[in-house]
Amino acid sequence: DGGITQSPKYLFRKEGQNVTLSCEQNLNHDAMYWYRQDPGQGLRLIYYSQIVNDFQKGDIAEGYSVSREKKESFPLTVTSAQKNPTAFYLCASSTRQGVSNQPQHFGDGTRLSIL
Amino acid sequence: AQSVTQPDIHITVSEGASLELRCNYSYGATPYLFWYVQSPGQGLQLLLKYFSGDTLVQGIKGFEAEFKRSQSSFNLRKPSVHWSDAAEYFCAVGGITGGYQKVTFGIGTKLQVIP
Numbered sequence: 001d002g003g004i005t006q007s008p009k010y011l012f013r014k015e016g017q018n019v020t021l022s023c024e025q026n027l028n029h030d031a032m033y034w035y036r037q038d039p040g041q042g043l044r045l046i047y048y049s050q051i052v053n054d055f056q057k058g059d060i061a062e063g064y065s066v067s068r069e070k071k072e073s074f075p076l077t078v079t080s081a082q083k084n085p086t087a088f089y090l091c092a093s094s095t096r097q098g099v100s101n102q103p104q105h106f107g108d109g110t111r112l113s114i115l
Numbered sequence: 116a117q118s119v120t121q122p123d124i125h126i127t128v129s130e131g132a133s134l135e136l137r138c139n140y141s142y143g144a145t146p147y148l149f150w151y152v153q154s155p156g157q158g159l160q161l162l163l164k165y166f167s168g169d170t171l172v173q174g175i176k177g178f179e180a181e182f183k184r185s186q187s188s189f190n191l192r193k194p195s196v197h198w199s200d201a202a203e204y205f206c207a208v209g210g211i212t213g214g215y216q217k218v219t220f221g222i223g224t225k226l227q228v229i230p
Contacts, residue, residue, distance in 0.1 A: 042205065103164050
C-alpha cells in the first residue's frame, strides 16, 4: 500500500545540535509539507514543496531547513537556531500542487524532545 | 486570510449517544473543507471532504458533515458514537494562496467517550 513514512518515531536533541527528520512517500505526489503540532495550537506549516528542487517557507520556518532532491523525499532539519523544538512533527503530501481541493495525506509523525 | 474556528476544545459523550462537532470557517471564495481525525501519537486521517454539490457529505466510519454557507459552518456529526471514536478531530479549510495549496487547520476538538 502507498503511504508516507516518517522516521524516526521518537528523536532527542542535545543543545546546539542539528537533527534531521525523514519523510518518504510512495504515492507519486508532487507536493509535500511539514507541519509542527503543539498542544492546543493545531497544525502550523513550516515548509512546503511543490516540485523537486523547489521549496517555500511556511508560517513558522525560522530555525528549520529542508531539501527536495527527489520527488519521494522531503527531509526536515531542525537547527540549533530553533530554540523551542519540542513538538510533534507531521509530514504530508498531496497531488497536483495548486489545486486546492486535493486532501493531504499524512505520515504518523516524529516526536522531538530536548535532552 | 482563511481561518478555522473549532469552539469546543474538549467534548465528552456517552457511548451510543449522538455527536456533533462544530466548525466555522472564514474564506473569501468557495471553500474546500475537510475533517481529519487523529489518534494519540498518530498522523491525521481524512474523514471526509466537501468541494461542491450536495451540502451533506458522507465520510468513513459513519461520519457525515453538512456545509452551510449562510452560517460559514461545516459541522461533523455521527448518530451513535462508539468507544473507538475517542480521538482528536480537526476541521480544515483549503484554498490557494500565492499559487500554492494552503490548508488551514483548526486547533482541534478532543473527544472523550464514556461507557
